[in-house]
Amino acid sequence: MSETTNSVANKDPILSVVDLSVSLPPRADRPFAVENVSFDVYPGEILCIVGESGSGKSMSSNAVMGLLPKPHVKVSSGQILFEGQDLASISDKQMQRIRGSKIGMIFQEPMTALNPVMKVNKQLEEVFNSHHLKLSRKEVKVKIIEMLDDVGLPDPTIIGDSYPFELSGGQRQRVMIAMALALQPKLLIADEPTTALDVTTQAQILKLVAQLQEKRNMGVIFITHDFGVVAEIADRVIVMKLGKIVEQGTAEQVLNRPEHPYTKKLIATVPSLSAKKKAPVTSDVVVSVRNLFKTYGSHKKSFFGKVGRVVHAAKDVNLEIRKGETLGLVGESGSGKSTVGRCIIRLHDSDSGVIDFQGQDILSLSQSQMMPLRQHIQMIFQDPYASLNPRRKIGDIITEGPTIHGVSKAESWKKAEELLEIVGLDKYALKRYPHEFSGGQRQRIGIARALAMSPKLLIADEAVSALDVSVQAQVLELLDEIKTKMDLAMLFVTHDLRVAAQVCDKIAVMKLGEIVEYGPTYDVFTNPQHEYTKSLLEAVPGKDWIVPDLVFD
């Protein structure tokens, strides 16, 4: 939310999209991916397009770039005016000249957007070569170093000489940005560029985009689903729903005084970063983990004499969860948070330590001794698409566990019906296959499956990370309801501090396999002790934006 907002009005837009419609093939779920969309982008501003998945936000930017999957999806009416040309009606050849040189684009997956077998230098060189600029090799080299330096990469010569797999996700995204900006485009389109990144890296990339945009006075279209990111960098905001623009305005207006009910609903579901002070839970301890160690890789030499790399996924981890309590295990990717969850449920074998589950050390039990305990510990998985067997009916999926433990078919079937009702689905779902359900519905089915075993401890491994924000709010509400009703202990593994602030009683912050901070949520969020916790909280996008209390009419 910068002061440029007010001055944009008297400049000419670099891009104006007028009444754009993009049609979908006849058998799609709706006739238009994008319908009668109009917006302008001015130089020196960041325009955020927000919406949930399927809202048409990526389709509108792909239309601008001429990247629609033709011939099935095409611009059916409207204009895309850029420098006096209508991009919707020019030939592919002309479009190619504009792409890259006048309009740059960065994508969500830095891993797939770079060619894995080509050094960074070479890929950047390609950008120059493909646009027939009359530059000598030497000039190009100098330019490349300059560009890599511009995007804040520490050793441009070394980075230039590396392959993409040798770089971290953040570095790759920086290389992508360098490539997109190589030819000084006037407009940059960024399609969820930070979604695949860790929160601290995300903060750096967002800062970089804002810096470069200001320096070069570019217009930026930034597509995201995350209102935190919007609050962090947007000058103006467009909210899309099912291919239509429902609201458009300055960031300040849209975020704090939304007009349209859909925007209001979306903003109301954004979890606030401020944790409420909760009374400590003093009931019985359900599980306590003491001195848990787990490493991946081995010290042994392999057949060819290579020494394996050892990664500590859990290093002296201690924690306990009480009845009716939710413990949040937060950290960035590779911190070992999921591993700890999977060690507790014995999906991974631990190296050493004690996991005391109601007086029994789980780690010392054999697989068959573990059997009766299995039903007490259940898990909800991250990816609702991979966690349900695509070839089995929902009923079979939910009743699998109870049948294994000797409950009769009829009885478990009846219970499954009740459970579906609890998670908000109707009982006809039992006879259908997973692909017939949306992501949120599948996650509900996953929850029902876990509950079918009447567990005492529920491990939610990034259970809401793959869901749209409004669906996420519903699933979180459901989890909370279930926890209270059934008096469950819950281990909530997440990378999202906003979600953690809302659902957890206690928080454990993990970094490289170690718990660096452990305490009641309120204390951790208001008065973090460890440097790492501080930097994590600092990096949360839109941390200064206080989610408004909205009145619904």
Added chain:
Amino acid sequence: MNVETSTNQSQQSAFMAVMASFWFEFKQNKGALYGLVFISILAFIAIFADFISPYDPIEQYRDALKLPPVWAEGGTWTHIFGTDALGRDQLSRMIYGSRYSFYIGFIVIFFCLTIGIVLGLIAAFNRGFIENMIMRLMDIILAFPSLLMALALVAILGPSLENAMIAIAVVFIPHFVRLTRAQALSELGKDYVSSSKTMGASTFRLMFINVLPNCMPPLIVQATMSFSSAILDAAALGFLGMGAQPPSPEWGTMLADSRQYILSDPWMMGVPGLAILFTVLSINLIGDGLRDALDPKMKTAKS
């Protein structure tokens, strides 16, 4: 709570919809459609051979030796495809021969699928020693030229159609083991398997109820492709005298019988040769179509 609406379509129609979309995809591939038509006709002929065939396939008509087919000079309508050196009716032999082709194909595929799937799943579920033993054994089998290996096996077991089929199955099994293992490994990484494990599902249950159905599409494609290779290899073994024994009207054996007349009466080899060609081609085309329909991610990959 915003409960998403559900359409109350019955299970039956859901299944029909899946089949309809499968058929729609399959139909896109015209070659596969032609292949299917040809194989359907062949299957019809094989099943009703007793009624269609004009003569007994092994009866010798001594007064009509090496009769050319009807379109060649001197051919007659009494023996449409002519007769062979012993005066047996070629058309009847071709008709009965189609039975052998299907018989070989189905038996070989049955053994390959069952043994290949079981070994592949065992390898995937027991990483380490057992897996290495199974996979290295398969590598050894693959290291031999397949026909040579089959020949050696038949030489040990003795020449007969049944032994030839066993030999061919052994040679093909490694492909199925590898494919099953690779598929199962990628499925094992998915969370629905983890979930079943947390329920306490047994290994047997994980293998056959959870993982196997998700590995089937590429296996079906592989089975189709191997069906034609089996027919081809059986014909080759027959040609070398190691497969079906005379007088059975197997196409490969027929080729072998007529080899010495290739210069004087080329049609005697031409008829069974073309039959093998078209059968194998049709099945491969069907395999391509199946792959496109069942396994979209393999569309551009080579077989």
